[in-house]
Amino acid sequence: MKVPMISNNDAAQQMAHFEQQHGLVLPQQYKSAIVQGRLGQYRHWQFEFVGADGFENSTNVDTFFSFSRDDNENVLTNYEFYVVSGRAPRHAVPIGHCIAGNLICLDMRLERLGAVAYWDHELELELDADDVLAALAPDLQHFLNMLQPDD
Numbered sequence: 001m002k003v004p005m006i007s008n009n010d011a012a013q014q015m016a017h018f019e020q021q022h023g024l025v026l027p028q029q030y031k032s033a034i035v036q037g038r039l040g041q042y043r044h045w046q047f048e049f050v051g052a053d054g055f056e057n058s059t060n061v062d063t064f065f066s067f068s069r070d071d072n073e074n075v076l077t078n079y080e081f082y083v084v085s086g087r088a089p090r091h092a093v094p095i096g097h098c099i100a101g102n103l104i105c106l107d108m109r110l111e112r113l114g115a116v117a118y119w120d121h122e123l124e125l126e127l128d129a130d131d132v133l134a135a136l137a138p139d140l141q142h143f144l145n146m147l148q149p150d151d
Helices: 008-022 028-036 075-084 140-146
Strands: 046-050 056-064 092-098 103-107 115-119 133-137
Touching: 008 028, 008 075, 028 140, 046 133, 046 140, 075 092, 092 115, 103 133, 115 140, 133 140
Parallel strands: none
Antiparallel strands: 046 056, 056 092, 092 103, 103 115, 115 133
C-alpha cells in the first residue's frame, strides 16, 4: 500500500506551504520520498529501539503521513494536533505513527536536523519536552534501512 499520492506538484506545494507557515525546512531526502510515494511500502514493518525511558522496545510502523488534507493521516493535521497544541515538542514533525498511537517524527533541532525519532504518548507528561523523543536514526534512509518486514 502506498501513502496516498497527490500530484508531485501538489505535494511539493503543500510541503513548501507547511515549511513557510511553520518556519521549517524539511530534509530533501524526506521530501523526495513523499513526492515519489515511497513510504507506503513500509506499512506494518517492525523496528527495535531504546525508548526515551531507557527500555528496549519494538513496534511496527502503522502508516506514514501524506501531505494531502483529503487524507485523514496527513502531516499537516498531525502537526497541528500534536505539536501546535503542545503535546509533542516544537522541534518534532510527525511523519507517521506506530501501532498504539505513538509517533515517528523528524527532529528539527539544528544539531539533529532530519534525524528520525520516536515519540511515546505515554511519556509526554513524565518527561521534559526535550527528553521525550527517542533517537532512532540520523536520517530517513537509515531509519528505512532498519525496518524489517513483520512476519
